[in-house]
Amino acid sequence: MKLREWNAHLHGLVIFRALLDDPVVAKLVDLTDRMEAGSRSMGPVCDAVASFEAALFEHTTNFGEYLSAAVLEAETVCVRQAAAGTLSPVLQSALDGELHFLQELCSLTLDELFQTAYSEQSQRPELAFLPRWETSQIDLPAAYAQRMSEVGRKGYGMFAKHHVFTVENGQLVPVKYPDPQRLSELPGYEKEREKVLANTRALLAGMPANNVLLYGDAGTGKSSTVKAIANEFASEGLRLVEVKKNQLYQIPDLMDQLAANPLKFILFIDDLSFSSNDDNFAALKAILEGSVGGRARNIAVYATSNRRHLIKETLSDRSGDDIHEADTRQELMSLSARFGLTVTFQRPEKARFEAILTELAKQHHIEMPLDQLMVKAEAFAIRAGGRSPRVAKQFIEQCEGGVQK
Numbered sequence: 001m002k003l004r005e006w007n008a009h010l011h012g013l014v015i016f017r018a019l020l021d022d023p024v025v026a027k028l029v030d031l032t033d034r035m036e037a038g039s040r041s042m043g044p045v046c047d048a049v050a051s052f053e054a055a056l057f058e059h060t061t062n063f064g065e066y067l068s069a070a071v072l073e074a075e076t077v078c079v080r081q082a083a084a085g086t087l088s089p090v091l092q093s094a095l096d097g098e099l100h101f102l103q104e105l106c107s108l109t110l111d112e113l114f115q116t117a118y119s120e121q122s123q124r125p126e127l128a129f130l131p132r133w134e135t136s137q138i139d140l141p142a143a144y145a146q147r148m149s150e151v152g153r154k155g156y157g158m159f160a161k162h163h164v165f166t167v168e169n170g171q172l173v174p175v176k177y178p179d180p181q182r183l184s185e186l187p188g189y190e191k192e193r194e195k196v197l198a199n200t201r202a203l204l205a206g207m208p209a210n211n212v213l214l215y216g217d218a219g220t221g222k223s224s225t226v227k228a229i230a231n232e233f234a235s236e237g238l239r240l241v242e243v244k245k246n247q248l249y250q251i252p253d254l255m256d257q258l259a260a261n262p263l264k265f266i267l268f269i270d271d272l273s274f275s276s277n278d279d280n281f282a283a284l285k286a287i288l289e290g291s292v293g294g295r296a297r298n299i300a301v302y303a304t305s306n307r308r309h310l311i312k313e314t315l316s317d318r319s320g321d322d323i324h325e326a327d328t329r330q331e332l333m334s335l336s337a338r339f340g341l342t343v344t345f346q347r348p349e350k351a352r353f354e355a356i357l358t359e360l361a362k363q364h365h366i367e368m369p370l371d372q373l374m375v376k377a378e379a380f381a382i383r384a385g386g387r388s389p390r391v392a393k394q395f396i397e398q399c400e401g402g403v404q405k
Contacts, residue, residue: 006108107136109135163178167250210339356392
């Protein structure tokens with residue numbers, strides 16, 4: 001392939017148009033543009049080569065590996081249509097052609113690129129100092145076909161690179177360094193946690209899954225359970241989207257965005273509670289069950305709260321002048337009822353607290369006589385306001401750090 005063809009094919013990408021916004025690919029396009037311009041001076045070309053390689057070497061020295069990974073993770077109209085079960089012949093033809101070109105591009109070397117531009121200069125001494133990036137021979141069409149068949153587990157675009165997201169200005173933003181919490185690090189509450197796990201497995205299997213309310217005392221592992229489940233099932237196609245209470249009005253738009261995605265999503269609302277006149281109260285009621293739009297089968301809402309009915313009530317609320325007091329009370333309690341599954345995490349009794357401590361001590365390799373460990377932990381819990389898994393973890397971490405001896 002001649003330089004003009006390399007340059008034209010790069011500029012003419014349609015299915016993989018988004019690759020042109022990739023910082024490394026953009027530098028390659030700039031390099032072929034400068035070479036195509038045919039400047040007699042080698043300065044601009046050397047500058048473009050150096051810029052391209054500097055961008056590439058931030059990630060890897062192998063351009064074939066970098067480009068193939070970018071292609072496999074790209075969000076394209078073809079992968080979206082294939083996920084929905086349909087791909088038009090026109091798009092299939094365009095996809096095949098671009099994959100063939102990109103496969104050739106994966107094996108393109110700097111010397112070959114120079115050879116296509118000015119064959120008599122490909123061995124000139126002033127070009128010898130430039131580094132040579134590595135390349136790979138990759139069957140890109142086969143790899144892409146395999147990736148499309150796994151799109152329900154691996155996703156595409158940013159969903160292929162990340163599994164935890166937040167919401168900013170109505171848009172999903174990846175969390176680069178999510179909490180690495182694992183289920184194996186959460187001793188105690190196995191019975192409660194298994195209910196949430198079973199519901200999550202149903203969601204992943206495409207079966208009817210409930211919205212879940214994890215209710216209970218502070219520090220009992222409600223939020224940690226949701227985060228650990230997201231980490232545990234990320235490889236099976238589960239993604240977590242954390243939504244703050246003041247962003248609840250944005251959830252319908254998020255659901256519309258995610259409904260056609262082949263992955264499964266948990267919309268996670270942490271530490272949820274409302275005042276009786278809170279506008280977000282009605283918004284969440286509609287999201288859970290009360291709107292005219294049906295709920296997508298690939299999305300479930302998981303919320304945690306220290307309040308069983310989610311509403312902050314005062315004695316004056318009970319002694320007000322409402323004529324239909326029972327109706328008002330029923331409306332206030334109706335929100336928690338819209339969660340199909342409610343799991344209670346109660347403050348641990350002494351036996352459970354000691355079992356949690358024992359397991360955490362093993363995980364952190366704490367070498368202290370068990371009876372001494374329990375006595376110190378009980379004293380620590382009293383000062384911390386009572387027993388909880390969070391208190392147990394804080395105590396063990398202090399033991400590991402040498403604060404507790």
